[in-house]
Amino acid sequence: MAPSEFSLRLQHGITGGFAPPTPSAIHTVTKTPTINTLQISSAIRPHGTPSLQDALPKQLSVDEPTEALVDELHTILKSIPTESPPGSEDIYGLDTSIAYGSDDLQWQNGGPRGCGGGESFVKATDEDKAKFKRAVEIITHLVEKSQ
Structure with a gap:
């Protein structure tokens, strides 16, 4: 089940x-539990x-399909590794990071300042890479669906 409260950033x-x-x-x-x-x-x-343009706020109602996507994302992130040490290497090869926080999961790849400092001791398998790509697709879909 998807958490009632979470925050994420896709970069x-x-x-x-x-x-x-x-x-x-x-x-x-x-997502907050009250809204x-x-x-x-x-x-x-x-x-x-x-530089980046100013962020424009949007909203997306949480219906059953949206809830299912958020749940899938949460499940994916619980199952895939992050690089070690943080920020050492882009182990997924997409030049993309996800930072996710909920009451039961804190997950971030890419380190707070991106990647570029060496080699990770942890490597992503092809299955991990496919899951990460799916996580990026889910977030992108939610962003594109918002109004």
Whole structure:
């Protein structure tokens, strides 16, 4: 069952090197137990520009299909690893990070400042990579469905 309260951030653009990464998009999704909607905001950096545009707030009603997607996302994140040490390597190879927090799960790949500092001791299997890709698809679907 999906948690009644959670917050997540999906960031595209997490790999860097000497310089920190330049995100191309940051999407946040928040659910509180008192409101039956997801609060969603998206900040996107247009191609060729140096910074993200201001995030615009949107909402998405939590109906059965949305609840099922959130539950699937939660289940996926509980089952896949993160890199170790944090921020060392993009083990999923998508230049994308998810930071997720609920009462029973704290999960983040990509470290707080992205990836670019070495090799991870933990590696993602092909199955893990497919699950992570599905998690990104779920979040993207929720963001695109919001109004």
